Amino acid sequence: MKIFYSSDDTFDANFDELLQRGKMDIEGVTSIVAGLLKEIQTQGNSAVKSQIAKFDRWEPANDEALLVSTEEMAKAYDAIDPDLRDALHLAYDRIESYHQKLMPKTWMDKEANGTILGQKVTAVDRAGLYIPGGKAAYPSSLLMNVIPAQVAGVNEIVVCTPTPDDEINELLLAACHLCKVTKVFKVGGASAIGAMAYGTETIPKVDVITGPGNIFVATAKKLVYGEVNIDMIAGPSEIGILADESAREDYIAIDLLSQAEHDEMASSILITTDGELANRVSDKVEEFLETLSREEIARKSIEERGAIIVTQDMDEAIELMNEIAPEHLEVITNDPMSLLDKIKHAGAIFLGENTPEPIGDYVAGPNHTLPTGGTAKFYSPLSVEHFLKKSSIISMSKEGIQEIGGACAMIANTEGLTAHEESVRIRLRD
Amino acid sequence: MKIFYSSDDTFDANFDELLQRGKMDIEGVTSIVAGLLKEIQTQGNSAVKSQIAKFDRWEPANDEALLVSTEEMAKAYDAIDPDLRDALHLAYDRIESYHQKLMPKTWMDKEANGTILGQKVTAVDRAGLYIPGGKAAYPSSLLMNVIPAQVAGVNEIVVCTPTPDDEINELLLAACHLCKVTKVFKVGGASAIGAMAYGTETIPKVDVITGPGNIFVATAKKLVYGEVNIDMIAGPSEIGILADESAREDYIAIDLLSQAEHDEMASSILITTDGELANRVSDKVEEFLETLSREEIARKSIEERGAIIVTQDMDEAIELMNEIAPEHLEVITNDPMSLLDKIKHAGAIFLGENTPEPIGDYVAGPNHTLPTGGTAKFYSPLSVEHFLKKSSIISMSKEGIQEIGGACAMIANTEGLTAHEESVRIRLRD
Numbered sequence: 053m054k055i056f057y058s059s060d061d062t063f064d065a066n067f068d069e070l071l072q073r074g075k076m077d078i079e080g081v082t083s084i085v086a087g088l089l090k091e092i093q094t095q096g097n098s099a100v101k102s103q104i105a106k107f108d109r110w111e112p113a114n115d116e117a118l119l120v121s122t123e124e125m126a127k128a129y130d131a132i133d134p135d136l137r138d139a140l141h142l143a144y145d146r147i148e149s150y151h152q153k154l155m156p157k158t159w160m161d162k163e164a165n166g167t168i169l170g171q172k173v174t175a176v177d178r179a180g181l182y183i184p185g186g187k188a189a190y191p192s193s194l195l196m197n198v199i200p201a202q203v204a205g206v207n208e209i210v211v212c213t214p215t216p217d218d219e220i221n222e223l224l225l226a227a228c229h230l231c232k233v234t235k236v237f238k239v240g241g242a243s244a245i246g247a248m249a250y251g252t253e254t255i256p257k258v259d260v261i262t263g264p265g266n267i268f269v270a271t272a273k274k275l276v277y278g279e280v281n282i283d284m285i286a287g288p289s290e291i292g293i294l295a296d297e298s299a300r301e302d303y304i305a306i307d308l309l310s311q312a313e314h315d316e317m318a319s320s321i322l323i324t325t326d327g328e329l330a331n332r333v334s335d336k337v338e339e340f341l342e343t344l345s346r347e348e349i350a351r352k353s354i355e356e357r358g359a360i361i362v363t364q365d366m367d368e369a370i371e372l373m374n375e376i377a378p379e380h381l382e383v384i385t386n387d388p389m390s391l392l393d394k395i396k397h398a399g400a401i402f403l404g405e406n407t408p409e410p411i412g413d414y415v416a417g418p419n420h421t422l423p424t425g426g427t428a429k430f431y432s433p434l435s436v437e438h439f440l441k442k443s444s445i446i447s448m449s450k451e452g453i454q455e456i457g458g459a460c461a462m463i464a465n466t467e468g469l470t471a472h473e474e475s476v477r478i479r480l481r482d
Numbered sequence: 483m484k485i486f487y488s489s490d491d492t493f494d495a496n497f498d499e500l501l502q503r504g505k506m507d508i509e510g511v512t513s514i515v516a517g518l519l520k521e522i523q524t525q526g527n528s529a530v531k532s533q534i535a536k537f538d539r540w541e542p543a544n545d546e547a548l549l550v551s552t553e554e555m556a557k558a559y560d561a562i563d564p565d566l567r568d569a570l571h572l573a574y575d576r577i578e579s580y581h582q583k584l585m586p587k588t589w590m591d592k593e594a595n596g597t598i599l600g601q602k603v604t605a606v607d608r609a610g611l612y613i614p615g616g617k618a619a620y621p622s623s624l625l626m627n628v629i630p631a632q633v634a635g636v637n638e639i640v641v642c643t644p645t646p647d648d649e650i651n652e653l654l655l656a657a658c659h660l661c662k663v664t665k666v667f668k669v670g671g672a673s674a675i676g677a678m679a680y681g682t683e684t685i686p687k688v689d690v691i692t693g694p695g696n697i698f699v700a701t702a703k704k705l706v707y708g709e710v711n712i713d714m715i716a717g718p719s720e721i722g723i724l725a726d727e728s729a730r731e732d733y734i735a736i737d738l739l740s741q742a743e744h745d746e747m748a749s750s751i752l753i754t755t756d757g758e759l760a761n762r763v764s765d766k767v768e769e770f771l772e773t774l775s776r777e778e779i780a781r782k783s784i785e786e787r788g789a790i791i792v793t794q795d796m797d798e799a800i801e802l803m804n805e806i807a808p809e810h811l812e813v814i815t816n817d818p819m820s821l822l823d824k825i826k827h828a829g830a831i832f833l834g835e836n837t838p839e840p841i842g843d844y845v846a847g848p849n850h851t852l853p854t855g856g857t858a859k860f861y862s863p864l865s866v867e868h869f870l871k872k873s874s875i876i877s878m879s880k881e882g883i884q885e886i887g888g889a890c891a892m893i894a895n896t897e898g899l900t901a902h903e904e905s906v907r908i909r910l911r912d
Contacts, residue, residue, distance in 0.1 A: 136896060139889035143857045146886070150599055151770050153591070161583065168833070169580055169847050174826050176860050223896055259860040274708055278715040281860040285708040289776055306908055307903040345900045381873075389877065396604050403598070403877035406909060410902040411878060415890045417599050418874035430606050430689040432872040442862040443811075444848035447819065447833035448841060456576070458880040459569035466566060467620050468655055470775045471739040472840035479836060 053308075053332045053354055057327075058363045058372070059444030070359055071375060073290065073319045075425060085271040087128030088441045092246030097253045110218035112238070115254045120220065120228070120236040128225035140230055143195055143415045151203040154436050163444040171442050175205040178256055179439050180248030180280075182263030183224065185214035185240055191227035192413060196420050196434065197263050198231040204439035209233060210258055212248060214240020241265070245272035249280050262438055264421060283438045287425045288317035291409055292378030292398070293368055294391070297326040299384040303405055304329075305336035307382060310410050312353035313346040314477045319357045321376065323369045330360045370394045377428040378408045399428045453479050483738075483764045483784055487757075488802070500789055501805060503720065503749045506854060508701045515672045515701040522676030527683045533673040540648035542668075545684045546792045550650065550658070550666040558655035570660055573625055573845045580847030581633040584866050596879030601872050605635040608680030608686055609869055610710075612693035613654065615644035615670055621657035626850050626864065627693050628661040634869035639663060640688055642678060644670020671695070677703035681708050692852060692868055706907060713868045717855045718747035721839055722808030722828070724799055724821070727756040727818045729814040733835055734759075735766035737812055740840050742783035743776040749787040751806060753799045760790045798826045807858040810839045883909050 057065050091099040097115050105111045112118055129137070160170030178391030183189070194211070201209050213224065215238040230234055237255055238456040239247055245265075251257025261273060262283035268343035273282045289312040293304055296438035308320035324330055337354060344350050363369040370391065373381065385391060388403040394403060400412055413420045423431035457476045486496050521529040527545050530719045535541045542548055559567070590600030611627040613619070624641070631639050643654065643667040656665055667685055675695075676692055681687025691703060692713035703712045721741040738750035741769055754760055767784060775782050793799040800821065803811065807827035815821060818833040825831060829852030830842055843850045853861035894902035 054642065059503045063541065072906070089821065136892055139892045142886065143893065153589075154587075156603065159583075171584065171848075172822065172825075177778070177826075192893060192897065230757065235772040236657045273737035276709060278704055278857070281857075296712075302908060303905075306901060306905040310899070313899060313901040340901070340904075343900075343904075345898065350901065365595045392602065395602075395873070396607075397871075398873050400874035400876065401602065406880050406883045407876050408759070408883075408909060409877040410894055410899075410905050411883065411887065411890050412874070412876050413890075413902065414893045415886045416876045416878070418601075418876060422874075423871075427708070427711075428871070428873070432869055433874050435872070437867075441827075441853075441858065441860055443825070443828050444842070444852075444863050445822070445833065446830065446837050446842050446846045446848060448837040448846070450836050453838075453841065456572060456845045459572045460841050462566055462569045462574065463622060463844045464840055467622065469740070469743055470773075471736060471743040471770070471780065471841075472843065474770075474773075475733075475736040475740045475838040475840050478732060479838060 053337055053358045053360050055330050055334060055360045055362065058361060067372065070321065071426065073357060073425065074186045076349060078267060078274065081267055081271050082275070085268055088242040089246040089272060089275055092209060092243060092252065093250040099412060100239055100243055100247055100252055100255070104239065105292035107241060108214055108216045110215070118237050118239060118254055120225070120238060122234055123248045124254045124379060125229035126237070127158045128222045129229035131222065132226045140191065140195070140227060143192070143252070144199065144230060144419040146415055147195055147199045150201050151436050156437070156440065160445060163452065165451040167443065167452030168447040170445035172445055173440055173442055175207070175440055176259035178210065178258040179206045180210045180212065180261045182244055182261060182265055182269060183211060183213040184265055185216065185221065189213065189221035189224045191223045192420065193264060194224060194227045194231060198233055200419065200434060200436045204436040206439050208256065209235065210248060210256055211236040212239045212244035214238070214336040215243060215245070242268045242272035244452055245269060245276055247414055248252050249276035262421070264289040277369060281438070283421065283434050284423055284427065284431045286421070286423065288319070289314045289320040290378050290424055291321070291380040292373050292376055292383065293382040293384060293448060295322060295326070295329060296385040298386045299324070300405060301329060301332035301336045304333045304384065304407070307408050308337060308354070308358065309340055309344065309350050310408070311380065312350040312358065313331060313344055316349050316352040318353045318356065320354060321361070321378065323361045323373055325363055325366055325369060330362050334360060354453050366391070377426045379422045379424045379428065380412070380443065382409060383405070397428045399423045399433055407447060483767055483788045483790050485760050485764060485790045485792065486789060488798060497802065499680070500751065501856065503855065508697060508704065511697055511701050512705070515698055515740065516705055517703055518672040519599035519676040519702060522673060522682065523680040530669055530673055530677055530682055530685070534669065537671060537673070538644055538646045542905070548667050548669060548684055550655070550668060552746060554649040555655045555659035558652045559659035561652065562656045570621065570625070570657060573622070574629065574660060576845055576847040577625055577629045578633060581630050581866050585633065586867070592873060593882065595881040595885060597882030598875065598877040600875035602868055602875055603870055603872055605637070605870055606689035607636040608640065608688040609636045610640045610642065610675055610688035610691045612691060612695055612699060613641055613643040614695055615651065619643065619651035619654045621653045621724065622850065623694060624654060624657045624661060628663055630849065630864060630866045631869045633656070634866040636869050638684055638686065639665065640678060641666040642669045644668070651885055672698045672702035673773065675699060675706055679706035690869060692833055692864060694745065703717065706824070711868070713851065714853055714857065714861045714865050716851070718749070719744040720749040720808050721751070721810040721812065722803050722806055723752045723814060724803055725752060725754040725756070725814040726796060727759060728816045729759060730835060731759060731762035731766045734763045734814065735770050735836070736813070737838050738784070738788065739770055739774065739780050740838070742780040742788065743774055746779050746782040747787065748783045749793070750784060751789050751808065753791045753793060753803055755796055755799060756852060757792045758815060760792050764790060796821070797824070807856045809852045809854045810842070812837070812839060826856045829853045829863055
């Protein structure tokens with residue numbers, strides 16, 4: 053792996069390049085995606101079906117053929133290895149329990165004069181979850197999207213997933229049954245995002261669309277934002293690791309590779325205070341690479357987008373990592389908890405050598421849908437919050453409006469809004 | 483005002499038209515706005531200055547001329563009527579106190595085996611607030627955007643506001659001093675959104691952009707979404723009122739007008755169970771209209787976008803109102819609190835006849851930046867949440883990973899990710 057030293061004169065330029073990782077250039081595909089969306093919006097199912105024929109190479113016989121049968125899901129669930137079924141249930145329960153802790157509550161407070169202020173929390177009516185299909189059909193993505201929507205109390209959950217050549221991943225079907233999802237449509241890419249944003253004869257219009265996807269999906273989500281809400285615009289996966297001399301090179305190397313194997317565009321970055329560790333990790337990565345089933349992808353990612361940075365001290369290491377704002381951040385140091393205060397930007401923080409990032413991908417509990425490409429500076433992990441919205445509550449008492457109505461009317465007047473002013477004054481006169 | 487009866491055969495068609503209110507057609511301006519943004523991104527301040535010359539008709543002498551002097555703000559603050567100053571301070575204190583109650587907290591929970599899960603809450607580093615200028619320069623907008631950012635703990639707050647002909651609203655300046663805002667730039671429209679999203683030589687790149695604006699601002703916010711976060715895409719203002727026979731027609735009429743006077747495109751909709759009240763409100767609106775300083779705007783809004791709907795009962799009224807999902811919802815009935823459970827979608831809910839909507843615009847405490855055009859089905863009021871983001875925290879104990887690591891490795895394996903699997907198994911072996 054490439055090793056950089058923060059004390060080098062050329063370091064700033066190299067670091068700037070790392071900060072540009074994961075920037076997607078959606079300009080090139082925007083007009084194509086906009087065209088697909090417009091077709092779906094104006095022609096509904098007929099456009100959905102012709103786009104499936106074009107991109108997924110099969111022709112749905114009729115509208116009903118877009119829906120996966122629940123019998124198929126039950127059959128797939130029954131067919132999987134019982135140990136795997138238990139593993140998925142364990143994951144479901146832990147993810148559910150964590151997300152329950154994230155639920156905000158409706159509250160109201162009464163002032164001395166009887167005025168009540170508060171905030172009401174309500175689930176959206178309908179949520180649409182996009183789950184990638186084909187070779188990257190991950191049942192874990194289904195759990196991570198469905199569970200927060202269910203915990204939030206969403207009434208109707210719709211899933212869309214592409215089925216290239218009309219083939220669907222059996223594990224995904226099994227996970228659908230496990231999650232009690234019933235509306236799964238065999239529609240992918242921009243077509244799916246358009247169908248859920250605008251609604252068609254069979255696919256309901258939703259309020260929120262979440263879930264990962266390629267550049268076409270990401271672009272479609274951006275284009276329908278405002279018509280519906282979305283979770284975030286996510287790019288390739290990435291890991292940052294902060295380590296000191298106490299860390300083990302084999303743990304770090306395999307954890308870096310666990311991101312690299314996702315995608316040639318994935319970034320794996322180690323920042324350490326220990327130059328010796330840097331060299332040992334680099335060797336170990338090379339050694340492990342040869343053992344991986346996805347060696348080719350991982351090697352390309354490590355060579356083109358991987359980096360090890362050696363800093364003068366841990367404060368500098370943390371500062372650089374905050375600039376990177378990685379999707380996943382592992383902290384493998386003597387006392388990782390003591391560094392938590394200084395860490396500002398990261399999608400998920402994995403503390404200590406017993407917490408490999410993949411544990412958070414599947415079973416720990418927190419969501420694995422996380423902000424990438426530095427957007428952890430302003431986005432949060434997927435959560436119940438994405439399936440909820442708030443309403444302010446105001447109930448003024450007669451005494452309350454007498455107390456603050458005068459100030460209100462005065463500001464309204466200075467803003468030149470006389471109906472605003474009068475709507476308060478008419479009450480003050482009574 | 484137009485009165486519709488839900489029992490009429492033609493009602494569904496009329497109601498569908500109401501649901502289409504406030505849809506902005508941004509397609510027409512998208513390419514213009516994208517061009518302006520690209521100029522700012524590639525040419526920085528020089529593009530900002532030439533766009534100001536073009537749209538605001540003045541030529542900044544140099545980069546420093548973009549910044550409002552803090553002395554000017556202090557002078558404006560000293561010059562305003564002391565009663566108005568007190569009114570603004572009252573507003574500040576109440577808005578601050580309400581938003582403090584919305585602050586989520588970092589938490590961590592320990593499991594029996596020593597594993598820790600939690601969520602860390604952090605403010606974004608920099609926030610950019612857009613405040614419309616010219617005739618619609620409302621100091622209240624400044625308070626409603628600055629205070630949640632300050633309560634959230636944002637380190638650097640940047641304000642942009644257009645100054646047509648190099649003139650700036652004195653009240654806005656005074657409010658900036660009151661809010662202790664120091665970085666106010668005289669840049670408006672798409673130029674401002676571009677400058678804050680990409681950064682220029684003098685205007686810092688921010689993480690989140692909030693604030694209201696016209697269609698150019700809304701379109702620019704949508705285009706930079708993903709590069710930065712935004713609060714929402716908002717359209718014209720609107721009010722929905724639910725009323726029964728206990729309500730007073732004069733209160734309802736002036737409250738409907740308080741939205742209508744904002745904008746010809748504003749919508750004011752009363753839904754009532756009382757046909758007699760409907761007629762009396764319609765007469766009262768006509769009577770009040772003549773007294774308003776913004777009569778022309780309000781009249782056009784009421785005539786083209788106002789409506790009164792008479793329903794069979796309150797359940798039907800609430801159901802229709804949930805479909806409308808208004809920005810502001812007043813409930814003026816015998817026991818308004820008893821209806822709160824049934825209300826699903828509204829930006830802010832004003833309960834009882836002593837709670838006119840304008841009280842929420844200025845001094846009640848909750849935010850006046852609210853989702854419009856039916857987007858209350860998925861957006862929330864502007865809040866501290868827009869200036870914060872979360873990071874998941876996972877710290878597995880040695881015992882913890884032994885307990886759930888096997889399940890994790892098994893799922894990783896079925897997904898074909900062998901580095902994921904090995905990163906767990908290597909720990910299980912130790």
